[in-house]
Amino acid sequence: MSSKIAPVAALCLAALCLGAPAAAQDRQAGMQKGNQGKNEPQQGRTSGGSPVQVAPYIEASQLLVVQFSPEDDVVTYTQIAAGVDAAITGRNNGGSVSVRYERNIAYGDNAAGSDTLSGVARGYATIIPRALTVEAGALAARSTLNGNGAASLTPIGAAIGAQDNSSQIYSVFAGPNLHAAAGDVELNANYRIGYTRVETDNALITPNGVRPIDIFDDSTVQVANFHAATHPGQPLPVGLGIGGGWMQENISNFDQRVRDAHVRADITVPVRRSLVVVAGIGYEDVEVSSRDALLDADGFPVTGPDGRIVTDASAPRQIAYDVSGLIWDVGVVWRPSRRTTLEATVGRRYDSATYHGSFDWAPTRRSRLGVSVYDAVAGFGGQLNNALANLPTRFSATRNSLTGDLGGCVASSEGNACLSGALGSIRSATFRSRGIAANYSASLGRMNAGVGAGYDRRKFIAAPGTALAAANGVIDENYWVTFYLDGELGSSAGYSANTYANWLRSGFNNTGDVFAIGASAAYRRSLTGRLSARAAVAIDHIDTAVSVDDITAASALLGLRYDF
Structure with missing residues (x-):
């Protein structure tokens, strides 16, 4: 349990510090969209309703898991859980947090119990109104690992007691985040430090004849940006800007380091009231390097007690990727109304063509569609940390109706709200990630619903002649979709449902594809003012080429919940 103290503290810190959401600055200031723009400062938002909402609870349930393949098995569990959902909404502070601890006590000779901490928190706090804000966020989640390194936030029911995967x-x-003005010039700057860790009992176990996969361990990422710009008409007919940014991720596996620094100038040209053309040009230097594995007397990589390959700290650093030179982009920003924004750019970066874009549309006050197109070089930790930073600050966590695990998306009416695309492959090698993610959420009377979908393409980067060399140039493609629904039935009952599908196409030899699909549904009914009964069912399936047998399981739950 001691390993979970730090994550609990991180979630609580995020809930208390409540940092401002990381989002792109107004495109009229001319800041580049992408890695840089995703981390520009933004002022806190306000909303109506109670300023502080805290809802702690405890649960006790009986759980039945029936596994149909690869072999027939029936296991029962007693599930005990405690959690809290909270939200703060104010003029200068705001955020949301959902934390849950769960203990599953297994019955049966072949069953294993488990304890799980899951939670997500995002928020902001204003230090100096309209000038200085602090943002923070945290995530704790259980994932299921498959034989080709694929990861999913939604484990199958049988995984409750399966610790190997x-x-x-x-x-x-x-x-x-810092914001200031000097005459007609608007100044913005920000800094973010993040940490990501994957805890497994051992590195991923694969069938005989298949090389073990080195799973990501942990990394620290730092991001800093600055930008100074004028708006069109203040004082020139066009807006002019200059800025720069720096990102560095240090990955523990093989002491990998991703470093990206850039400077650029940009211009904003108004075409009409709702449409502007934006363009920028600059210089960028991107480098990925690592050290080799520690070898034994026979020349084979040494494996540590955690199952991961040991890094030779005395080995020289080797360059895996080194690209520097001119970068540019040109695009449009279209804002026909306060509820619709489209941004799209095309340019050159990473020594090749690059595309970025976003679309945000709120057709009503109770519905929203968000789409983002991205292109970045990072490791697993940097990708996930950036996705966490881009979550909205007002949300309700969507959880599996039966296991209580976090879903791939959160329910929110603010911007992009999914993490599924940041998972995909959990290999330790760095990569260039390009993809698209979309999320739609709506509140219809007493019902809330949402759907998220996306595609992520990762081309791995590794130095020749090192233990990671086999990963260089290999491509993994991840397709995912998730859906959630909840509502009320009268004044004393309610329901919820979740479905998901994930398909990872791996380019690594002897690993193949992984396809996972599942659904769950739950019904709850109040017995007294604070006590309620609940029932849930779920079915999940994983089809993987790594294993001869697929995995299929069905689950059912009956339990009680007490809300304080």
């Missing part, structure tokens, strides 16, 4: 993922970040 499950892991805990933790990610946390915090940092200040």
Whole structure:
């Protein structure tokens, strides 16, 4: 349990510090969209309703898991859980947090119990109104690992007691945002430091004849940006800007380091009231390096007690990727109304063509569609930490109706709200990630619903002649979709449902594809003012080429919940 103290503290810190959401600055200031723009400062938002909402609870349930393949098995568990959902909404502070601890006590000779911490928190705190804010966020989640390194936030029911293919993922970040003005020039700067860790009992176990996969361990990422710009008409007809940014991720596996620094100038040209053309040009230097594995007397990599390959700290650093030179982009920003924004750019970066974009549309006050297109070089930790930083600050966590695990998306009416695309492969090698993610949420009377979908393409980067060399140039493609629904039935009952599907196409030899699909549904009914009964069912299936047999399991739950 001691390993979970730090993540609990991180979640609590994020809930208390409540950092401002990381989002792109107004495009009229001319800041580049992408890695840089995703971390620009933004002022806190306000909303109506109670300023502080805290809802702690405890649960006790009986759980039945029936596994149909690869072999027939029936296991029962007693599930005990405690958690809290909270939200703070104010003029200068705001955020949301959902934390849950769960203990599953197994019955049966072949069954294993488990304890799980899951939670997500995002928020902001204003230090100096309209000038200085602090943002923070944290994530703790259980994932299921498959034979080709694929990871999913939604484990199958049988994974409750299967520790060989499950892991805990933790990610946390915090940092200040600064905003100032000097005459017609608007100044913005920000800094963020984050940490991500994947805990497994051992590195991923694969069938005989298949090389073990080196699973990501942990990394620290730092991001800093600054930008100075004028708006069109203040004082020139066009807006001019200059800025720069720096990102560095240090990955423990093979002491990998991703370093990206850039400077650029940009211009904003108004075409009409709702449409502007934006363009920028600059210089960028990107480098990925690592050290080799420690070898034994026979020349084979040494494996540590955690199952991961040991890094030779005395080995020289080797360059895996080194690209520097001119970068540019050109695009448009279209804002026909306060509820619709489209941004799209095309340019050159990482010595090749690059595309970025976003679309945000709120057709009503109770519905929202968000789409983002991205392109970045990072490791697993940097990718997940950035996705966490881009979550909205007002949300309700969506959880598996039966296991209580976090879903791939949160329910929110603010921007992109999914983490599924940041998972995909959990290999330790760095990569260039390009993809698209979309999320739609709506509140219809007493019902809330949402769907998220996306595609992520990762081209791995590794130095020749090292233990990671086999990963260089290999491509993994991840397709995912998730859906959630909840509502009320009268004044004393309610329901919820979740479905998900994930398909990872791996380019690594002898690993193949992994396809996972599942659904769960739950019904709850109040017995007294604070005590309620609940029932849930779920079915899950994993089809993987790594294993001869697929995994299929069904689950059912009956329990009680007490809300304080």
